[in-house]
Amino acid sequence: MGTEKVERRVFNNNDDCPIRNVVAQIGDKWSMLILFSLVEGPDRFNALKSRVVGISQRMLTQTLRDLEREGYVTRTVYPEVPVKVEYELTEMGRGLVKPLYELVSWAQVNHNEIKRSRKAYDNRN
Amino acid sequence: MGTEKVERRVFNNNDDCPIRNVVAQIGDKWSMLILFSLVEGPDRFNALKSRVVGISQRMLTQTLRDLEREGYVTRTVYPEVPVKVEYELTEMGRGLVKPLYELVSWAQVNHNEIKRSRKAYDNRN
DNA sequence: CAGTATCCTTGGGGATACTG
DNA sequence: CAGTATCCCCAAGGATACTG
Helix, strand or coil: CCCCCCCCCCECCCCCCHHHHHHHHHCCCCHHHHHHHHCCCCEEHHHHHHHECCCCHHHHHHHHHHHHHHCCEEEEEECCCCCEEEEEECHHHHHHHHHHHHHHHHHHHHHHHHHHHHHHHHHCC | CCCCCCCCCCECCCCCCHHHHHHHHHCCCCHHHHHHHHCCCCEEHHHHHHHECCCCHHHHHHHHHHHHHHCCEEEEEECCCCCEEEEEECHHHHHHHHHHHHHHHHHHHHHHHHHHHHHHHHHCC
16 A cells, blocks of 8 residues: 545635634624623623723724624614614624634633643743 | 613623633634644644645744643654654644534635625625 | 724734754 | 744724714
8 A cells, every 4th residue: 555645624815714704803802702792682882891891992893893794793873862872693693602602611611721731831831 | 660680791801701811812813724724633834834825934833832832732843854843633622623613614604694794884884 | 872083002923034 | 844033014902082
């Protein structure tokens, strides 16, 4: 038998790569936190701001706009005085949260082992 | 009945948040692509470099070190001449790939709808 | 209340040259 | 082959002030 040539997957950076085009979009600092905040139901701008601890007004606005553009979130303006704006997950947004939740659950379970690994690595380097 | 106060989750930015401490780490530009490249088996530095299209030598090294530090990847040096270095997923790394795969599958399925949403958003803005 | 508009800083990441 | 070492740049994101 000769050597066997194994064909291995190549990860291109074109527009069809779902990692680079879909996952990358929610891999920023705030997207996931906002999505999870909205799982419990629609919420208003300033309520979100106080629940996503540490986010600035600027980044909350910007990230919500991005999530809206992707189709994960709807923005509804109620013309009261003062104005009231509610953000809510779309059906697609709720669908996205499921695999994200699996990921976060995994992270919770493995958090301690990861912390241990970091310490061990830092000690031997 | 009075108004009902619904207790909503708050996302703090302390060290115990798995999103900010575990997921954030793999939310960078290259980590996921490298993890998926290694699913098919151990691989060498330059082989990885050519499969993860577009990555620079610098970022491949750096990201591999980070993945090693987290405990997702092992680095094995074979003292041949020239030296041979193999990277391989740990058991934890293989565990992480599962929820990641769910996420990427979701992304693939919904990629078209997301693209449509982006266009619609851009047209009305 | 729910944002804009500006300014500014940091660090993620690219390009290139060099090495055990 | 598998990296370091530098230099450099841009964009993500923070802080602050202002507004319909």
